[in-house]
Amino acid sequence: MDKIINKNKTIAVAMSGGVDSSVVAYMLKKEGYNIIGITMKHWGGEDSGDNNKTCCSLDDIYDAKRVCDDLGISHYVVNFEKEFKEEVVKYFIDDYINGNTPNPCVVCNRKIKLGKLVDFSKKIGADFLATGHYAKVINEKLYMGDDVKKDQAYFLSQVKKDYFKSILFPIGNYNKTYVRELAKELGVRVYAKKDSQEICFVENDDYKKFLMNMTDGKIFKNGEIVTTKGEVVGKHKGTAFYTIGQRKGLGISYSKPLYVVDLDSKNNRVIVGDNEELFRNKLIAIKINLLGVEKIEELDNIYCNIKTRSRDILHRAKLKLIDENKIEASFELGVRAITPGQLAVFYREDGLVLGSGFIEGGKSL
Ligand SMILES: Nc1ncnc2c1ncn2[C@@H]1O[C@H](COP(=O)(O)OP(=O)(O)OP(=O)(O)O)[C@@H](O)[C@H]1O
Helix, strand or coil: CCCCCCCEEEEECCCCHHHHHHHHHHHHHHCEEEEEEEEECCCCCCCCCCCCCCCCCHHHHHCCCHHEEEEECCCEEEEEHCCCCCHHHHHHHHHHHCCCCCCCCHHHHHHHHHHHHHHHHHHCCCCEEECCCCCEEEEEEEEECCCCCCCCCCHHHCHHEEEEEEEEEECCCHHHHHHHHHHHHHHCCCCCCCCCCCCCHHHHHHHHHHHHHHCCCCCCCHHHHEECCCCEEEEECCHHHHHCCCCCCCCCCCCCCEEEEECCCCCCCCEECCCCHEEEEEEEEEEEEEEEECCCHHCCCCCCECCCCCCCCCEEEEEEEEEEEEEEEEEEEEECCCCEEEEEEEEEECCCEEEEEEEEHHHHH
């Protein structure tokens, strides 16, 4: 574990019924901690009548319960459906309507999973909440996990700073392959269970269908696809169905490959251009969450590494403070497909997350 904790402390484990969080519960139990399992139900699957699975199905809750039974620990189920719908699903839909590409996991982690769930775990007497995230907490500060491919610090970078005092990521030093092996070795019943899907509440990751269902089709709004030079080259079905960098599915036949380079939701236009036009040297990040620093001024005029999407490489950049809640990042090399609505996460050389902000769209590009 990333922290030495007194054995008489109580640790609540956030249990999804999956491999990672089950391994966390086994590890902590084996180390002699007093643990409690908590599973939250945050989505009732209103998106369709099919039998395809989204998150927190009854099966998942039962899996979590059985793992807790195997370990002889108590298991709580807490319902955050209302909060999740108001805080995460609404944001997800609105952001698409506004021409952004939202990141619901980031908002869920801040508001629900590592917000309300931490508060709930305190209420039931726990000192800490442990999850199966691939990230690390060192001296109450968030760091990138050791498994670079699986690292989830990006998704955790908007969690309120104070909450890291009560959060543990016991598998942050491991990689997923090892965790699966460990699960088998420890006899965890769900050791072979599939990884969860990309966006837990969207069936089969079909976000377009989800948006159509949730807005009663109102999100469907025909408009023009226009090149950066102003040439109309096709029709689109609504800016929400496109994302920056997209090439496939545009339905355009043109003399050269075209990519989505901007979404103009105000004028209901999808702007396309060459691959080269996708590269930018700057971005503006807003709604800054400070983590590895005390004051925002500490981020002014410093060099750091930035990820502009969860599976991004690290880009070297210099930060400049615009105001109390706005930072401009200037990259040493151009970055492809910077996408408004996604997060810009600022990392120190050793993986410490300094802070993060949402990438602003429109004029900032
Ligand atoms: N419904 C839930 N209830 C409680 N905790 C959850 C729930 N969903 C996810 N978590 C917690 O958040 C962590 C990261 O969630 P994520 O969706 O990334 O799952 P994952 O990487 O597939 O992990 P797992 O194998 O544990 O499902 C989980 O390991 C678990 O601790």
